[in-house]
Amino acid sequence: MLERGEVANSWRYERWDSLRLLTPNWQCRLPGVHYEGPDPDGYMTMAEVVEVIERFAAPALARVRTGTNVTSVRRTDDGYQVLTSRGEIRCRAVVLASGACNRPTTPSFADAVPATVEQLTPFSYRDPSHLPDGGVLVVGASATGVQLAAEVRRSGRPVILSVGEHVRLPRTYRGRDVLWWMDASGVWDQRYDEVDDLTRARRLPSPQLVGTPERGTLDLNALSEMGVELVGRWAAVRDGRALFSGGLRNVCSLADLKMNRLLGVFDEWAAAGESREEFDPPDRLAPTQVPASPRLQLDLLSGEIRAIVWATGFRPDYRWLEVPVLDAKGQLRHDGGVADSPGLYALGLPVLRRRRSTFIHGIEDDAREVIEHLTRFLATGPLGLAGDPGLGIVREQVDRIR
Numbered sequence: 390m391l392e393r394g395e396v397a398n399s400w401r402y403e404r405w406d407s408l409r410l411l412t413p414n415w416q417c418r419l420p421g422v423h424y425e426g427p428d429p430d431g432y433m434t435m436a437e438v439v440e441v442i443e444r445f446a447a448p449a450l451a452r453v454r455t456g457t458n459v460t461s462v463r464r465t466d467d468g469y470q471v472l473t474s475r476g477e478i479r480c481r482a483v484v485l486a487s488g489a490c491n492r493p494t495t496p497s498f499a500d501a502v503p504a505t506v507e508q509l510t511p512f513s514y515r516d517p518s519h520l521p522d523g524g525v526l527v528v529g530a531s532a533t534g535v536q537l538a539a540e541v542r543r544s545g546r547p548v549i550l551s552v553g554e555h556v557r558l559p560r561t562y563r564g565r566d567v568l569w570w571m572d573a574s575g576v577w578d579q580r581y582d583e584v585d586d587l588t589r590a591r592r593l594p595s596p597q598l599v600g601t602p603e604r605g606t607l608d609l610n611a612l613s614e615m616g617v618e619l620v621g622r623w624a625a626v627r628d629g630r631a632l633f634s635g636g637l638r639n640v641c642s643l644a645d646l647k648m649n650r651l652l653g654v655f656d657e658w659a660a661a662g663e664s665r666e667e668f669d670p671p672d673r674l675a676p677t678q679v680p681a682s683p684r685l686q687l688d689l690l691s692g693e694i695r696a697i698v699w700a701t702g703f704r705p706d707y708r709w710l711e712v713p714v715l716d717a718k719g720q721l722r723h724d725g726g727v728a729d730s731p732g733l734y735a736l737g738l739p740v741l742r743r744r745r746s747t748f749i750h751g752i753e754d755d756a757r758e759v760i761e762h763l764t765r766f767l768a769t770g771p772l773g774l775a776g777d778p779g780l781g782i783v784r785e786q787v788d789r790i791r
């Protein structure tokens with residue numbers, strides 16, 4: 390296992406200070422490592438996540454070679470040549486587990502933003518004290534955007550939030566965490582080959598959720614109440630002005646509709662009596678309150694806003710992958726983690742094999758299935774099952790995951 394930084398690198402260095410997981414503690418599980426603390430319904434801080442991953446990595450049979458940056462992966466006649474900052478490795482199979490969120494995404498028009506406005510991404514933002522004084526425009530209203538908009542607003546700054554397509558969810562529903570319902574009702578078990586529009590499912594924005602001790606809902610209504618101004622999707626920059634889409638009402642109605650549809654699925658599941666638990670009665674959040682005429686332009690040179698925080702998503706970084714398995718958008722083409730190049734696999738990507746794949750606890754089933762495929766691949770290779778030096782380790786890993 391090659392890791393360019395340290396174990397749990399992304400959680401150590403690529404997250405802002407106040408972040409907590411949005412999945413509850415009981416759900417943050419890895420094979421053999423389950424939450425055993427006093428607060429199963431709480432949400433882990435980054436230090437706690439690092440501790441969980443370290444606990445898992447310590448007894449792992451595969452040695453983690455930290456500080457080893459992979460700079461190139463190339464196909465050879467009998468496998469792959471992997472160049473790293475610590476030398477070359479030849480192998481028959483490669484599992485890409487380099488993450489889905491290596492780089493923040495920003496729109497191309499970010500280059501047209503005047504230099505007087507500071508630009509940050511979730512990788513460079515740490516806390517509001519590092520922002521210049523004055524107004525802040527947060528772009529993107531998924532988990533990252535709503536969390537940062539709330540935090541910056543609490544620091545006393547004026548905040549404008551640019552809202553595109555988003556997934557609205559209440560933090561709790563009928564007395565349970567909304568992610569408990571996703572789990573219990575089987576929504577997260579839906580397999581990738583059963584999803585109608587897989588490309589869309591894999592690009593779905595993260596839900597508007599935050600993990601706080603109060604377990605409060607952080608939707609656009611909550612942000613409006615805090616004094617955050619909502620505007621539509623940021624579409625372009627012209628003559629130093631940000632131009633926002635006029636479709637704010639539509640995207641909000643759509644998010645409300647989809648949320649209510651999902652809650653309806655939970656209600657149906659509860660009514661079917663699959664669970665012996667007692668739940669609070671069904672209820673619905675108030676529709677999203679949209680300003681009567683949200684502004685369509687913002688003069689970026691006026692000084693009204695001094696900083697922009699791009700919360701417009703993340704993407705993987707495969708600049709080192711020299712095997713032709715990427716699509717035009719730079720995403721890996723794969724079938725449930727099996728890439729279109731013999732012996733090349735992937736883990737840790739959104740909806741890899743199931744909807745839960747997007748989250749930490751999705752890895753267990755995915756890893757088992759992908760590694761089973763990999764084991765079969767190695768067994769059919771020129772060296773055969775017994776002769777392959779790497780296979781003993783793979784087998785031990787599979788047993789361990791089981």
Ligand SMILES: Cc1cc2nc3c(=O)[nH]c(=O)nc-3n(C[C@H](O)[C@H](O)[C@H](O)COP(=O)(O)OP(=O)(O)OC[C@H]3O[C@@H](n4cnc5c(N)ncnc54)[C@H](O)[C@@H]3O)c2cc1C
Pocket residue numbers: 391392393394395396397398399400404409410411412457458459460486487488489490491533703709736737738746747748749750
């Ligand atoms: C802001 C944010 C919040 C999230 N919140 C939650 C949450 O609340 N709950 C949840 O379950 N999931 C959450 N996720 C999703 C979660 O990050 C993933 O499910 C999980 O981290 C995937 O783990 P991974 O090991 O596949 O990827 P990563 O955690 O991204 O790890 C990939 C590793 O590969 C290393 N690497 C990359 N390129 C190279 C290279 N060329 N050479 C060597 N090493 C390399 C990186 O340094 C990194 O350590 C969140 C994601 C983000 C971005």
